[in-house]
Amino acid sequence: MKSDNLLRHVWVPFVIAVVVYVIFYTGIEHRRTRNGPWLVTFTNNAAGAPTLLINQPKLAITNLQITFPGETNTQSASFEFSQPREVPWDVPFGKCVFMDTTFLPGTIVFDVYGHEIQLIPRVLTIDGKETPWRSDAIISVARTNAAQKL
Numbered sequence: 001m002k003s004d005n006l007l008r009h010v011w012v013p014f015v016i017a018v019v020v021y022v023i024f025y026t027g028i029e030h031r032r033t034r035n036g037p038w039l040v041t042f043t044n045n046a047a048g049a050p051t052l053l054i055n056q057p058k059l060a061i062t063n064l065q066i067t068f069p070g071e072t073n074t075q076s077a078s079f080e081f082s083q084p085r086e087v088p089w090d091v092p093f094g095k096c097v098f099m100d101t102t103f104l105p106g107t108i109v110f111d112v113y114g115h116e117i118q119l120i121p122r123v124l125t126i127d128g129k130e131t132p133w134r135s136d137a138i139i140s141v142a143r144t145n146a147a148q149k150l
Contacts, residue, residue: 037082038105042092056105062135070143071113
């Protein structure tokens with residue numbers, strides 16, 4: 001058996017495997033990231049109440065505001081939830097307690113001022129209650145009884 005014949009039998013399948021891998025990896029990565037991440041800004045509204053400003057352009061969610069009247073905030077920050085992080089981690093109003101960014105936008109769960117806020121592509125949940133996504137909506141979340149006692 002000639003040595004060049006052996007090289008051809010090894011290199012041809014190797015090259016085919018690499019090409020197939022690159023094609024599939026590129027396709028899966030595109031499918032995973034095509035919708036883009038959640039864009040969340042922690043800020044204050046005009047009245048000074050802490051506000052979550054949520055955007056997700058591919059899902060046509062823009063400028064949805066969740067306000068927390070009666071609470072105080074001195075910090076502002078913006079986050080793009082595209083890369084996973086170890087949870088829980090601190091955000092200006094509380095903690096990010098769950099983050100699944102396998103297929104963007106993924107699912108993000110915050111614990112802010114004693115409320116559980118879930119950003120799911122299908123629906124927004126606040127303290128377990130589903131609310132449909134509506135752009136430019138303002139949702140006011142009342143203080144919890146525990147927070148009022150403090």
